[in-house]
Amino acid sequence: MSLELRGVHKDFGGVEVLHGVDLAGRPGEVLAVVGANGAGKSTLIKILSGALSMSAGEMWMDGERVGLRSPHDAHARGIRTVYQELTLVAQLSVTENLLMGNFPRRAGLIDWPAAHRRAGELLEEAGFGAIDPRTLAGRLSVARQQMVEIAKALVSRPRVLILDEPSAVLAGSDLDALFALIRRLQEQGVLIIYVSHRLAEVLDLATSIVVIKDGRVIETTEPARTGEDELIRLMAGRRLEQIYPGRRTERGEASLTVTGLTREGEFEDVSFTLHAGEIVGLFGLVGSGRSELARCVFGAEPAGAGEVRLPGGAGDFRTPGEAIAAGLALVTEDRKRSGLVLGMTVRDNIALTTLHSTRRGPLIDAARQRRDVTEMIDRLNIQPAHCASMAVVNLSGGNQQKAVLAKWLLVGPRVLILDEPTRGVDMATRVDIYRMIDELAREGLSVLLISSDLTEVLGATDRVLVMNQGRISGELRSDQTTEDEILAYSIGLTV
Template identity: 40%
Template sequence: MISATLNQVAHNGQPKRSTYSGDFVLEVDQVTKAFPGVIALDNVSLRIRPGSVHVLMGENGAGKSTLMKIISGLYQPDSGTLRLRGETVQLNSPLAAQRAGIAMIHQELLLMNSMTVAENIWIGREPRNRFGVIDHSQMQRQTEALLQRLKLNLDAESEIQSLSMANRQMVEIAKAVSLEADVLIMDESTSSLTETEVEHLFAIVNDLRASGIGIVYITHKMNELFAIADEFTVFRDGKYVATHPASGITREAIIKLMVGREISQMFPKQPVALGEVVLSVDQLGLDGVFANVSFDLRAGEILGFAGLVGSGRSNVAETLFGITPATHGTIKLKGQPCVIDCAGTAIRHRLAMLTEDRKETGCFLPLNILENMQIVALQQGYSQHGVVREAAVEQACHNMAQQLRVKTPNLYECIENLSGGNQQKVLICRWLLTQPDILILDEPTRGIDVGAKAEIHRLIVELARTGVAIIMISSELPEVLGMSDRIVVMHEGQVTGIVDAASADQVTIMSLAAR
C-alpha cells in the first residue's frame, strides 16, 4: 500500500497513522492578513476534516495562497486563530508547522537543482551516524523505500536539474509524504503532470485520505474537484464565500461562486481572416531532442501545439526563440531565411515568448512589477541616446497592467508578493510591450483561475484579430481545441499530425499524441 510510507519509510514495523478523531484536524477562524495597500485576507475561516480531501478554489488574488502560507508558517496572521487537532497554535516558521504536523507542496517547486533526489527529500532531516555525520547509505535506503512504495520510477541519486518538471513535482510530493503530516496542503500539484501521472497522484491522495490525513487541495481544474474532493470552499477577493459538498453541485454554480458572475464563453475564439505566412519552419531539429519539425504560421493565426509531457513542444518553442539554437533545418520570417541564435536575435525580429515556468525562467522575483514588466521593452522605443524615458515607459506599463487587470496596489510592489496568476499577467504584459509580430505562449493559463483564463483567452483572440501570429502550447486539450485554428501534435520529438481544430476532437489529438 502507498500509505505504508506515511510515517515509516526506513524502519521496521507498521507505519504510525494520524490518530486524531475530532471533527476537524485543522480550523482557521476569522483570519485577517494585510499587505501595504491591499487586504489579502478579510476574516476568512476554513475547516478541514481528518481523512478527507477539501478543495480550496477561487480566482487568482482570492487569498488562497496567502492563507496556505499562514497555515504553513511562512506568514503570520494579523488577527484570527488557528487550531490544530483542537488546540490553538502559533506557527512562527515553516519548521514549526512541519513539527506540528503540517506539510505543504508549493505550486512553485522549492527544490535545490544541484542536489540529488535523496538530498532534497531529507534536507534538514538527514539521517546521521553516532558521530553526527550524515549517513548517506541510510538516506539512500530511506529514499529508495519511499520511492518504491509511492511507485515512483525515480533514481534517488539523480540531480534535480536532470529531471523533467513532472518528475520534479513527484519529488516534492515524496518529500511532503515523508514528513508524516496530519495535514497536507497541495497547491496546483497536477500543473506539470500528464493524465497518467495525475491518476497516479490521485491514487496517492486516496491512500493518504484513507490513512486519516486531512488534505487541502488547491486547484483551478473543475474535473479534479469532482474527481477527488469530499467538499470544497470558495474564496473571492480575500473573503470567504461558501463551503459545499463536492456532490450535488454543478460546474456552472461553482464558477459563479468563484467569480461572482457567469462566464458564458470560456473559449471565445472567432474566425479571423488570416494574412501572409510570417513564420515558415522546415525540417527543424535539435540533436537528441526533436527532429524534422515543419509548419507555416500566418498573421492572425492561433497555432496550437499539443502532446504529452516530454513530446518536445516546449523544446521547439525554445529553439524558435533562440534559447537552444537549432542544429538542423531552416527558419524563414516573412519569406526570408533567418538564423535565430539567441533570444536577443528573436526579439529584434519581433518574436516574443512566454516561458512555461514563470518562477525559473520568467519572473525576476526580487524586483518589483515595473522592473519586471519594462525589462525587455526599454530598447523598444523607450530610450534615446542611452537615456530611458522613464515617464513614458512607466505610463505604458501602467496602461498594460490595467488592460490585463493585474491585481496590485501599485507597480512598485515586489512581484514575489503577487499570486501566481497575477505574476503570469505581468509576464504577458512584458512581452506585449514589445509589440511582437509573433507571440509564443507556453502554457499561458497554467495555474490561472477560471476568470483570469477567460480574460487571457479574450486577449489572445484580440491579438490575433490585430494580426499577431500566435503559437500556443497547452496541456489542456479543451483549451487547445477551443482556441486554435490548427493544432500541431507531437510525440517523442516528432510531429505526428497537423489538424484543423474545427474538425478535431480530444480523441483525435490523443491518438496522435500517444502513438
C-alpha cells in the same frame, strides 16, 4: 488529523486580506479551496503551513488549540505543503532534494547507493517512478520538478498535506498518477487541502469545497450540490457565459516555418508552419519535448540540425536577442524563475524588453516608458490598477502572468509562443487572457499555445500539434477532434 480554523484574520501594514475565515477538515478528506487570484488563498496556505502568523483567530488540531510560529512547527505537527512555486535546489540531484537531512550513512559517510535506492522507492511509491533520482533537479522539466516536490513532501509521512495547484503542469498518465496518489493518501487517513483552478478535478476529487472571495469564505459546499458554472459565479462574482472566443475562420501567409529541427535527446525532425492570424496548440505529455522545442525555436538552446525561418529569411537564432529582434516572443512556463525579476517593480519588469527602444541618447526616456507601461497595464487589466510602482512579487499569480504577457506585447512581436500561459490562473483571469490572445490573432499575430490542459488546447486554438517522444505525432483541427484523440496521439497510438 482533524484541523480547524476559526475566525482567522490577517493584515499587512493595516490592510486586512483575510476577514474571519473559518474552515474545517477531517482525516481522509480532500478539502478543496477555490477562489480567484487575489482572493486570499496564498495567505491562507501560508498561515496553515506556519510561514505566516495570523493577526487574529484560532487554529485547532485534533481538538487542541495550537499556534504555529514557523514551518518547522508545522512539520513537527505533521503538516507539509507543496507550493505552486517550485522550491527544489536546481544544482542538487533528485536524491539530494528528497533526502536532504535524512541521508542513510555508513561509517559516518553518506551511503550514496542506498540513498539513490531510497529516493527511487519514494518516487515509485508516489507514482512517479519514471524519474531518475540521480538527475540534477534543474535539468528536469517543470512538470517533473512538480512531481519531485510532491514526493519530497511525503518523505515524513504527513498527517495533513497542502497541495497548491499540484496539477497545473501535469497531463495524461502523470495526472492520473497524482489523482491515484491522492486517493491512496485518503485511504491512509491523510487530510488533504487541495487548491486548484481546475474546477473539473476539484469536483471529481473533493469531499468538500470552500470558496473564498476577497478574503472571506462565501460558500462551503460539496461536489454533489454544485457545479463548475456555480463555482465560477461565486469566485468571479459574475457568470462567464462564454469561456473561449469564437473560432477564427481565416489565416494569412506563413509567419514561422520550422523544418527538421532536432536536438539530441529532446526532440527529432520536427517540422511545422504557423500562419498569421491563427492560434496553434502544442500538446504533449511530460518528456515529449514541447518546452525544449519552444526554447530552441527562440534561440535559448542550440539545435543540432534543421532550421527555423521567418518571412524575409531571418532564422536559426543563436540567442533570444536575435529572435526578439526578428519578431519572436516567448512567455516561458515558469514566470517566477524565467519570466519576472521579482525584486523589481511592475513598471521595470514590463519595460525590460524595450529598454533599447526607449533610450534617448545614453538615458532612458522615462516619460515614454511610463506611458507605454501604463497603456499595457490598462490593456491587460492588471490589478491593482495603480500597480506600476509596486514590487511585482506582491501581485497575485494571475496578475503576475499578465505582467509577463505585457512585457512581451510591448515589443510588438509577429510570433508569440506561450508556454503554459494560464498556469495557476483563476477562471475569470483565464477568460481575460483567452480574449486577449484571440484579439492578437485577429490583428494578424501568430500564436503557438503550449499547454497541458486539454480543454484549453481544444477550446482556444485553431489547430493542434501533438508531440510524442520528441516527434510530432499528429496535426488535428481543433473543431474536428476530441480530447481522447489528442491523448491517443500523445502516447503513440494510431486512431
